[in-house]
Amino acid sequence: MVQLPEDRSLPTGFVRETPPGQPAVPKDAATVMLLRNGATGPEVFLQRRVKGMPFAGGMTVFPGGGVDQRDADASVAWSGPDAGWWAERFGCSPDAARALVCAAVRETFEESGVLLAGADRTTVVGDTSRYADARAALVSREVSLAKFLADEGLVVRADLLRPWANWVTPEREPRRYDTRFFLAALPEGQRADAVTTEAAEAYWATPKQVLEDFEQGRCYLLPPTRVTLSELAECGSLPTAFAAERTLDKILPKLVRRNDRWHAVLPGEPGFKEAK
Template sequence: MTSKDSVPVRQAATVLLVRDDPFQVLMVERHAKAFHGSAMVFPGGVVEKADWAEDWLPYLQGGEGLDAAERAARVAACREMFEEAAVLLATVSAQDVNPALGFFEMISVSGGKLRLDALTPFAHWITPIGVPKRFDTRFYVCHAPEGHDAVCDGVETVSLEWLTPAAAVELPLSGPRMIAFPTKLNLQRLAESANAQAAIDAARMRPAYVTQPVMLQTERGPRVRIPAEAGYAVTEGLPIGH
């Protein structure tokens, strides 16, 4: 039998894609049978083996100086954003690439580069011990590229919408269209800014911190708790499914 604390931690990346007039963030709804099924999340997913490949190096803008893990996470963030929402963060337009190709081949034959320098680290969370699937997730914030209409893929994501951070924070923590505790806290952090550029500037100034919640049994039932040093306004919340 596998101990809960030996569940492997998978690398993941997700993107807070933001735009102005009004200030909004893109949220996508996972399909019902997915992990966190029917949850409203930021586009993102697991870092795949191909995201680590050094073959990417000639096709990256802003990859210089990044370590391998950071580079792979940013490639994954770009790939997942394209796969889930049809938004391409590259020096070529989404209309000028062939989505029938694999992601690397699509970029490499396009004459363009992935814009890793457009991604600003926003947060970094590790799933607590005691849950069946664990992720080491890097959150990025990014301006929505001009002229790119977000479209859900209908497979991993079944709907999407642009929401003001204040409205997104009000989504429930359980039931249909739920948001998880980390999503809620990062939406609250986003809502502290007045516009997209202010959110990106704030993220650039924020000290790097890896937030790892712990699961607790309290008099009020199960809770997750994070250290105050993580810099969020809230330090305790409901775990997923409660």
């Protein structure tokens, strides 16, 4: 019998028991791992999602969400690697890459109040509380990221982001996402908060602390979050994490049921070919 990774078992009821007749088409999404230097090493910003949400309810996650069609607006002022550079890393079109980067910036601001933008190519905004009304308007979709930035005279600082990974939701799931993971450091003068209806709590912790909480049953992590935290724990410092050379192949886990639990199995692992 194949030994399955216990740290990638999924909570009871998380996976639907009846397989889909036709897998749902994954929606593009972006998630951002915000890092800062803590007293005992690098810390990452995490949120525990509200229970009962359609996707990942009760899970501890990084800020992020689906791409809005307006995120591809070419009028967005931009600083850093262009859309073509990002397209090569993520294996998509330049338009899709632009939308992913803008979604990463927008979702991070909406969910944590951290804004990866500045007045020009060399600056980053400090205290973002003065943009509270605009933040609420972004959340309600009253305004687009492009309009918000234009009204405030800001440019997206794409150079503050690093591509990290590309995970795709297993085919058995009814809600599927093709999620690109980004790395970013908390800008000086800014703070991350929990002012979002999607999170029950938000906090900073070292990757090792979160993994220990997971092992002790104090939090729930989806496989991509669990694996990514392990990778960050190995880096040991912000410079090491940002200098890491990453391979961005799509990671599409499969699911196998064993002992009344669903387990995620990754490409190349024992049991992957036999999994659903």
